[in-house]
Amino acid sequence: MATVTFDHATRVYPGTERPAVDQLNLHIEDGEFLVLVGPSGCGKSTSLRMLAGLEDVNGGSILIGDRDVTDVQPKDRDIAMVFQNYALYPHMSVADNMGFALKIAGKPKAEIRERVEEAAKILDLTEYLDRKPKALSGGQRQRVAMGRAIVRQPQVFLMDEPLSNLDAKLRVQTRTQIASLQRRLGVTTVYVTHDQTEALTMGDRIAVLSGGLLQQVGTPREMYDTPQNVFVAGFIGSPAMNIGTFEIKDGAAVLGAATVPLERSVIEQLTDADGGKITVGFRPEALDVVGQGSQGAFDVKVNLVEELGSDAFVYGDLQSSNADLSSGSSDQVIVRIDPRDVPMKGDTIHVAIKPGQAHLFSAATGNRLS
Template identity: 65%
Template sequence: MKGALTMATVSFDKATRIYPGSTKPAVDSLEIEIEDGEFLVLVGPSGCGKSTSLRMLAGLEDVNAGAIRIGERDVTHLPPKDRDIAMVFQNYALYPHMSVAANMGFALKIAGVDKATIRQKVEEAAKILDLTEYLDRKPKALSGGQRQRVAMGRAIVREPQVFLMDEPLSNLDAKLRVSTRTQIASLQRRLGITTVYVTHDQVEAMTMGDRVAVLKDGLLQQVDSPRNMYDRPANLFVAGFIGSPAMNLVEVPITDGGVKFGNSVVPVNREALSAAADKGDRTVTVGVRPEHFDIVEQNGGAAKTLSKETADAPAGLAVSVNVVEELGADGYVYGTAEVGGEQKDLVVRVNGRQVPDKGAQLHVVPRPGETHVFSTSTGERLSD
């Protein structure tokens, strides 16, 4: 149904937004190239600049420096109506007195499109969105998910070059969010329309986007595919933000051959340790995903010990079990460990059928090759 034949690439060229009365940019020199037909997700905590970036692209916020392009056109200072974009908001913004069909076709009616064409485009969009049987209903007779699909349909019938979506699933319950995000991602791939999607939910970002852009305090931290971002976070912020449960981040001393991890020495890339030494760091921050720990000893609980050390002191880092989440095939241990004289929270994934009891103690070590090493002083990634 995609009607635009021109390339709908989107470029943020050092785009900056500074709100009146502020000296700190809300978005600072944002530089992203979005390919034609790509689904890019902007994600980050509240106040990071993701919605501001989207509104700059839509023409709803001024660009104080830099430029924004859609295809070959510089749209930096064009009004929203001239940008060939369609927005879907958190609020469905449907007219309550109009039918679903009238809501979906309203923008075309205002643009002077004839009734037959409007009806054809609305029916095509309704078929795609499984809304055909609801076209004569009013919004109040629809569920939240159906209303959001109507808002999507209103955007689709315009056949824009770019879809802009600002937290469109925030008003839906958890189960409906999961099903609707799958529908949106599938629909976008079917239509092939370049889409920029804003969310604060990193799980949503990782499951929907072709690429994900992580922002913090108005600055772009990393833009990459979900898999690459999970496997190679660029810095400590991305490492702690992407992943559910989050990556464990532990500051440990550098020692001969690697880093000291409890009663074990974990081998670490020599280049990473050399880079840390060049920065004057005596410690590095090691990141380990919950699924990348091996249990070397377990005292207490239902699970069997995987292996035991012959020495008096067990290998690895001692973790006291506080809470266990049993999720069927997997379980997650939420515990604490003493690192550098301080208690540190850790999460370890375990066999869901062999979970330890609360109060038990595990000794864990990172699996070889599954550690991420970051500079403690700058937060940047050091390991390959």
């Protein structure tokens, strides 16, 4: 077991100016499950491959435990890439499928058997050890593949989008399995995904990257409750947070018919560069449907209602405002509403941001103000 440290680690691809990973500083605790997440091209996979030794590090260093592995070859780093290859061998028993890499490494038979049995116990595969893979279900075969990595007893597990080629149902199932397995094994794990739901549900902590830069690292709750900038605010959460930039008038942000009063501490942080504007974010569930003319209410014209049984969401347009408001990739306002009291398409509803649930960011820098 070991910690992992990225210390100003930088990767610049030959022929490019902008680093793919720029001065990454990240310390991963022993036994921690850390998820690197971000849109494609953000540098998450490059970061993982730098740790694996597949990408050269052009600046800074990478440590596993106290050992500087920056220039160590992949096979000497004591890491295991999980799921890169999980084709099972049909003629070999489950035990041999799990242990063959140890056999290649010349480990004594007794030790191989011991490690395989230990892994099988954790993976609930003990009774299948002497069977052929043919006798196993799809999920069990997946676990055999994980067993291959486990028996090697590496210091760190690396997983690069391991669920991307599974169908939706198996993906959710395997997601849960990997997360609980990692907790039982207690092996430091770095996991890469583009899917923020996967990140929120699996990670002890999440590191969000964009444009090669680390945006924020924290627990799923921290990322959700206090995103440090507009990018993280928009990326984490599903449906996405509503984010818009509004004029400030008399110490309050003007949202259509409503105003969001700003605390003095926030106003004090504004600069000339903000140009008298502020970026306000509010999650779909941070809105209350209120009566017309209520304090702080603004109008949303309903374009679409998405009913999910336990929840329902309104997708609509903010009325009487020309502000640039969007949620994720759509340019609509999303409001979570009572699934038993659903408006019709074309209706106008009146909503207000729940007290204390607005996220405020500098219009100029995108950094959090509150």
